[in-house]
Amino acid sequence: MLYRYLLTRLGEVLLSLWGAMTIVFIAARMLGDPVIMMLPMGASPADIELMRKTLRLDDPLIVQYLQFMWNAARGDFGVSFQFQRPAMDLVLERLPATILLAVSALVIGIVVGGTLGFVAARWRGTILAPIATVLALLGQATPVFWLGIILILAFSTSLGWLPSGGTGSLSHLILPSITLATFTAASVMRLLRSSMIEVVSEDFVRTAWSKGLKPRAVYVWHVMRNALLPVVTMVGILAGELLGGAVITETVFAWPGVGRLVMQGIETKDFAVVQAAAATIAAIYIFVNFIVDLLYLLIDPRIRLTRMGRA
């Protein structure tokens, strides 16, 4: 049962990857003639023609497509003209920095947001709940670039406690991950809170109270355990987005991640880099969703049954 389910899901993953790569291919062809954009202004028609030939852009579209797919399958998205190196190598070089930032932001976001959400639902009707709610609203409403700049002004420029940008040590990680975690924390808090408040009035929670369980047991094992299901879905989506590179945060803090590479690629019209990055981000996104699906199997026994039954 489990193997069949996993195989089906794996097939779906491959199908999604193929779709994503096709979109990357089409999008790149729709942005205009890459040859004209790549060559400096005033290049001679002969040069343009030569470039077209070397890049094999004079082939029929279907041949180009198959060629692209074949190359993509091997991780080859061409050479970055500004760095004169394979585009995929550039992306992979930047990936660890992005993953480090995304994972720390996720961990902070889940811990802080989860705590605030639990507090707001558990102590609804006390002063703690509105405090947590206001914090979440602030977190969700604050623009990332503004928050980043304010944090730099406060902790780097004025207090001088932390570096304002770059990488190299744990202290470099603190400000960008807090900046990036703010939105995640706020989203997790709000969803967990509303989800818990919904679960509180379920029949099985009344059963838990009727058993004489203490509030902590009721809230952790009966309320939160069930309220977690939608939160896991959302965290999966957020994780996919964060791992795709946080363009704004990486730019503000000069963080050498994929997001900043994409920005550079777009600014310089370095299509190989943009394609390679887009493909990588799509692949990560699909992979994270696959992981979330597996997590669901772990936390919801009903899904274990229905999904595997379907597969």
Add this chain to the structure above:
Amino acid sequence: MTDTSTQTPLLQIRDLSVRFRTDRGHVHAVNGVSYDLMPNETLCIVGESGSGKSVHALSILRLLPEPPAEITSGRIHFDGRELLTASRQTMFDLRGNGIGMVFQNPMSSLNPVLTIGRQITEVLRRHMKMDGRAAHVRAVELLDRVRIPDAASRIHSYPHEFSGGQRQRIMIAIAIACNPRLLIADEATTALDVTTQAEIIQLVRELKDEKSMAVIWITHDLGVVAGIADTVQVMYAGAIVERGPVDAIFNDPRSAYTFGLLNSLPDVSDVHGARTRLRQIDGMPPDLHALPAGDPFAPRNPYATERCFLERPPLRQAEDAEPGHLVAAWYDLRKVTRREAVG
């Protein structure tokens, strides 16, 4: 009282009133309910939706969300303790321990993401201070006792892997796990089919004798009552309208409401020798926002006297009836029904 012995009641409820705050004012769900429950007694509380039967039961365990619910008056004395003034800690220790409760909807009353073993051992570890292994062993015994087949392996299953009847058995296993002195079943068989219903009732009867528990069985189905009750208590508009030994209530009802309920039962034994259309009680239940000054049932009662509309009848011993057969009525139902039979 039904029992004239010198036994002290297990549960004593005096003048209990509960209301709910709503946008339209207060809903008076329970209005001055008083009764005693003896150890080992099975009390069936009968009434339609909104009669206050479930609300009053939930207030015994203080399980009503307060607010919007508010217990405005009364005393609830259980096993030597006063519950309405008890500390939170006392109530936590009592729930699931001294008093077990089974709810109406078995499909939604168990936590869907925890194994049933976990949901049974939880209560054992909480009250009986058992360690994991002892609780597991006991949980298997309990599942076996409520006749879940293959208990030892089924204990690792989740609620959705059981049928409705089996889930209600599991609920019962949880409720009796700590050998409570009182089991409250709130419409416990309403959601089940008739065969399953009968099995559950049989199971509760056995368990009641085994554990010497008292049982409060709340239902709107008089058919269920005959099979299980020692005492029947009929409620209407949050108050007791009639109460007495089960045979007395069925054979000699004194409240027009009880009479109406009994008449609306399909008579499968067909003692009257004729097939008749099911009779219903005309009219609607009263608006609990504003109760009338008189008997709340008077507007629907064909035998109501003028006094019924003006003054609320107290619950008192019915004339020439078994001791402990109480009724709240200004009219004498025997006279009016006899006149009907003659005329």
